[in-house]
């Protein structure tokens with residue numbers, strides 16, 4: 289089994305690097321760790337960086353996960369290889385670009401590009417966003433899946449992910465104490481579906497709501513509260529349609545609860561996404577009859 293410790297970064301292609309940088313800093317509130325002609329590294333916490341925009345195809349997304357055992361990369365690659373996945377080791381130059389000591393990349397069965405990294409760089413420079421968004425750190429992503437039960441099985445059997453809850457077929461998966469670090473949302477293609485940063489308080493959620501509206505940023509869901517994780521949230525649209533989320537108050541499932549915790553099944557309906565009654569305007573969260581999928585039978 290591949291024992292993942294935490295999510296580490298996302299890498300997104302863009303055909304307008306300056307616009308992506310302006311959005312990430314002025315709107316989201318991230319901090320520039322460093323930038324070059326063709327990429328910008330963004331900080332949201334003590335990690336070297338948690339988001340990279342690079343000049344390239346806007347559909348080119350990669351998510352990076354850190355292994356629990358810093359020396360476990362060979363074993364993890366071997367495990368994937370045995371399971372029939374094509375593993376590509378990062379070159380020295382690619383490791384330098386990712387600010388990790390070593391990594392390999394593979395594609396999951398939907399085709400999502402995933403880096404598994406060892407000894408990613410931390411930073412002695414404190415994060416201080418360009419605007420006071422209250423961000424405490426990069427927290428989780430939504431990942432698209434073209435076959436939820438198949439991909440859920442991969443993340444839970446080949447890796448150490450556990451299902452915290454389901455909404456319809458969408459599995460909210462934890463790899464540590466956070467209710468979900470990865471959420472698999474049914475879609476017709478691969479890619480990152482949303483990017484979450486935690487903020488300090490509910491005040492930051494509502495301050496962001498006023499601020500984003502004032503800036504003309506499209507709010508696509510919220511303010512609201514998830515019945516699954518208990519988090520209060522706000523989702524908004526960034527460059528190339530990428531959805532960004534701020535949230536606060538996400539449930540934690542402590543190690544001593546692991547033996548007794550049971551995932552809950554929520555129906556595919558708006559109340560499963562928000563118990564305040566907000567309706568999502570996000571393709572993968574749509575609960576109209578045409579988009580609704582029956583719950584998979586075991």
Ligand SMILES: [Fe+2]
Nearest residue numbers: 428482484533
């Ligand atoms: Fe989320």
